[in-house]
Amino acid sequence: MGKMLKTSPDNRKCMFPNCTHILSIYNHDVYCHIHRGQATQAQGQKHKVLTRPHS
Numbered sequence: 669m670g671k672m673l674k675t676s677p678d679n680r681k682c683m684f685p686n687c688t689h690i691l692s693i694y695n696h697d698v699y700c701h702i703h704r705g706q707a708t709q710a711q712g713q714k715h716k717v718l719t720r721p722h723s
């Protein structure tokens with residue numbers, strides 16, 4: 669049984685300021701599930717997606 673799932677290091681904390689959530693080893697993101705959504709939303713507001721109309 670040498671095949672292992674690729675996991676992230678143990679005991680990583682969420683990168684969000686003042687958040688002490690410990691990330692799962694299966695969570696390869698830098699944010700916990702709560703702040704991952706918030707960070708994504710913030711980025712979406714900064715970078716507006718330009719929609720091109722079909723010609």
Ligand SMILES: [Zn+2]
Binds near residue numbers: 689703704
């Ligand atoms: Zn967090």
